Amino acid sequence: MKEVVKLEDIYSRYESREIHQGISLNLEPGKVTALIGGSGSGKSTLLKIILGLLKQSAGKVYLFGEDSSKLDETELQLLRNRYGVLFQNGALFSALTVGENIAVPLKEQTSFSPSDIQEIVALRLGLAGLESKDGNLMPSELSGGMRKRAALARALALEPELLFLDEPTSGLDPINAWAFNELIGTLSKSLQLTVLMVTHDLSSINSVADRLLVLDHGKLIANGTVLEVRAMDYPWIKDYFSVHEA
Amino acid sequence: MSMQGLTPPSFAIKANQLLLVGRWRLEDLQDIRLEELVSLRQSEEILIDCSELESIDTGSLRLVFSKLRGRKFAFINANSEIEPIFQLVLKAENNLAEQERKARPVLTSIGKSVLDGFSSWLVLLRFIGQTCVEQARSVLSPRQIRFKELFVQLEQCGLNAVPVVSLVMLLIGTVVAYLFAGQIERYGANIFIVDGVTISICRELSPVIVAIIVAGRSGSAFTAQLGTMKLNEEVDALSTMGLSPMRVLILPRFTALIITLPILVAVGDLVGIFGGLIISDSRLGISPTTFMQRTQEVLKIKHVLVGLFKAPVFAAFIAIIGCKMGLTVENNARSVGLSTTSTVVQSIVSVILLNAGFAILLVELGI
Numbered sequence: 238m239k240e241v242v243k244l245e246d247i248y249s250r251y252e253s254r255e256i257h258q259g260i261s262l263n264l265e266p267g268k269v270t271a272l273i274g275g276s277g278s279g280k281s282t283l284l285k286i287i288l289g290l291l292k293q294s295a296g297k298v299y300l301f302g303e304d305s306s307k308l309d310e311t312e313l314q315l316l317r318n319r320y321g322v323l324f325q326n327g328a329l330f331s332a333l334t335v336g337e338n339i340a341v342p343l344k345e346q347t348s349f350s351p352s353d354i355q356e357i358v359a360l361r362l363g364l365a366g367l368e369s370k371d372g373n374l375m376p377s378e379l380s381g382g383m384r385k386r387a388a389l390a391r392a393l394a395l396e397p398e399l400l401f402l403d404e405p406t407s408g409l410d411p412i413n414a415w416a417f418n419e420l421i422g423t424l425s426k427s428l429q430l431t432v433l434m435v436t437h438d439l440s441s442i443n444s445v446a447d448r449l450l451v452l453d454h455g456k457l458i459a460n461g462t463v464l465e466v467r468a469m470d471y472p473w474i475k476d477y478f479s480v481h482e483a
Numbered sequence: 484m485s486m487q488g489l490t491p492p493s494f495a496i497k498a499n500q501l502l503l504v505g506r507w508r509l510e511d512l513q514d515i516r517l518e519e520l521v522s523l524r525q526s527e528e529i530l531i532d533c534s535e536l537e538s539i540d541t542g543s544l545r546l547v548f549s550k551l552r553g554r555k556f557a558f559i560n561a562n563s564e565i566e567p568i569f570q571l572v573l574k575a576e577n578n579l580a581e582q583e584r585k586a587r588p589v590l591t592s593i594g595k596s597v598l599d600g601f602s603s604w605l606v607l608l609r610f611i612g613q614t615c616v617e618q619a620r621s622v623l624s625p626r627q628i629r630f631k632e633l634f635v636q637l638e639q640c641g642l643n644a645v646p647v648v649s650l651v652m653l654l655i656g657t658v659v660a661y662l663f664a665g666q667i668e669r670y671g672a673n674i675f676i677v678d679g680v681t682i683s684i685c686r687e688l689s690p691v692i693v694a695i696i697v698a699g700r701s702g703s704a705f706t707a708q709l710g711t712m713k714l715n716e717e718v719d720a721l722s723t724m725g726l727s728p729m730r731v732l733i734l735p736r737f738t739a740l741i742i743t744l745p746i747l748v749a750v751g752d753l754v755g756i757f758g759g760l761i762i763s764d765s766r767l768g769i770s771p772t773t774f775m776q777r778t779q780e781v782l783k784i785k786h787v788l789v790g791l792f793k794a795p796v797f798a799a800f801i802a803i804i805g806c807k808m809g810l811t812v813e814n815n816a817r818s819v820g821l822s823t824t825s826t827v828v829q830s831i832v833s834v835i836l837l838n839a840g841f842a843i844l845l846v847e848l849g850i
Contacts, residue, residue: 318510331817348513353546357509360545363575377815396509396540427567428541 240302241266241399241431242287247296249279249286256282257293258455269425269432271442271463274452275473280435281325283452284403287433288322289313301399318346320399321392325407327384329376335387336362336372342394357394365390366420382413389420400425402434406441418444439478490537499526501547504535509542520550527555534560544572610807614737617729632735640701640736641743645750647700648693652751655688656680656758664766673767677777680759682786689751690790691838694797697744698830702805705736706826709809710819718810728810737802744798745791752787785850793841800837801830 242264249257256279264270274280285291287298289305298305300316308316329338339358343349349357359369365386371379379387385405392400405421406414422445425432434441442449442463449466451459453473459466467478490505492515501523523529529551548556558569587595621627663679709732712718718728756778763769769777808822808829 331815347510353549356545356549357542360541360572360575364541364571375815377813377818396542424571427571429564 243299245297268447270448271446321397327388361390506537507539507543529556636739652755653758656755660759660762681782684755702801702830705805706809710812740798740802745794748794
């Protein structure tokens with residue numbers, strides 16, 4: 238098995254505050270890994286470092302086995318085509334319809350004909366559980382659940398092997414959140430995606446996650462299967478699971 | 484995902500059988516002529532043979548399906564990795580809908596834009612009416628005036644604008660003086676530079692230019708602030724607390740702009756005349772004392788008052804356009820940007836139109 242995402246001893250700071258103090262991890266390919274931690278523990282920052290949107294102060298990020306700091310722009314772009322990102326609020330381009338949003342990566346990175354692109358857009362909408370006519374809506378006309386689905390459809394546009402999800406169920410009602418978790422579970426199983434999701438939502442962890450990473454005070458305090466982590470004797474982890482079960 | 488070869492994707496057609504070969508990835512598919520698959524459409528049922536297919540992704544499969552649309556097809560020899568992908572794509576295929584045409588016929592779009600324009604004028608009229616009623620009410624019962632908000636706005640629209648207004652009007656004063664100086668020198672009518680500079684600045688230049696600066700500065704700020712507050716549901720929150728958005732948000736801005744614009748115009752008058760004074764001294768040798776004496780003689784009070792009287796009218800238009808555009812922002816971030824741009828354009832155009840109207844009116848009245 239080839240490694241997909243590997244972090245080696247990542248340190249980062251925001252102004253004078255240390256955020257990450259030596260984070261090393263290796264995502265298991267084809268598995269859904271959830272990254273949890275308290276507010277301000279640096280989950281989203283770690284995601285941004287992996288995506289190259291923020292720079293770590295020390296340490297290395299390997300994507301698909303390549304040190305991302307050593308790549309030039311064209312090589313980086315080839316790597317970027319292999320992963321998709323679902324941002325927390327969808328980050329759909331507000332000037333474009335949903336369909337045009339999904340077509341953006343296809344138009345920019347491939348040379349398919351417009352009709353082929355339309356086919357792929359319709360497929361992506363279908364995969365994300367939307368109807369083709371939803372592609373004609375503007376992002377401002379979407380409900381919270383549809384917005385997440387549209388953003389997921391765009392993240393899947395280029396057939397990624399790796400999917401990053403930032404708080405995929407935040408702002409959704411429990412039924413929509415459940416449906417979205419189911420969707421992620423189905424897609425990741427049948428497409429054999431490697432998924433890293435930053436989340437707060439225990440139901441996401443229980444329903445789709447295979448593995449769990451726990452960040453606390455800038456350190457990775459747990460890395461294992463959901464059952465292994467649940468059984469750990471660490472205050473934050475115990476609080477996290479007991480609060481939800483109470 | 485075990486041991487995968489790297490055979491490039493290809494296909495072969497035999498009677499009603501389609502043999503897919505190799506590793507089908509969307510990015511490798513751009514060089515393949517999938518159009519040839521259309522020839523399969525003759526046959527009643529198509530068999531897709533996957534025995535030599537290493538892997539296929541959903542996008543590739545969808546493109547294959549799209550070429551076979553309208554025919555029945557079935558898979559043979561699909562392995563356990565490929566099977567779920569077929570299922571996934573077939574399920575997504577079911578809800579393919581007709582493509583909606585977005586483009587409207589010309590007549591429809593003309594009609595729609597006329598109606599839109601008309602209804603936005605109605606909204607504006609209603610808004611002006613509400614503002615006037617609330618303003619009258621607050622004048623009748625001054626205890627309802629929100630002094631805290633009013634003073635914040637007076638500072639932001641008035642005091643904070645003084646530096647930029649001064650700089651711009653100083654430069655306008657010097658430029659106008661330079662222009663006059665070049666012409667007047669030839670006739671030896673040096674002293675008339677004072678008439679030209681002071682009257683043009685007080686009557687036309689200062690009111691219009693200061694109003695344009697304020698439109699760009701405060702009008703756009705009104706729209707952006709109110710628009711963001713509306714997006715953030717702050718306007719709704721105010722209403723639920725029993726505070727009228729009109730009284731808390733609009734009237735302070737409206738009143739502040741009507742008070743500050745004439746003051747800013749007066750500042751502009753002074754600084755502009757000062758700019759003219761400097762140039763008259765250096766270019767034409769008219770001493771500051773002579774300049775000021777001449778100003779007293781030729782600059783009648785009516786010229787200054789005309790400028791100061793126009794200012795609150797400009798201010799009312801800028802404030803109403805800015806606030807109305809802010810409160811009619813739609814529920815998305817892009818709309819704030821569009822409305823802000825539109826505010827600046829509308830206010831500047833209305834300032835210039837109003838000024839032209841005033842010029843004609845005042846000439847006809849002989850003022």
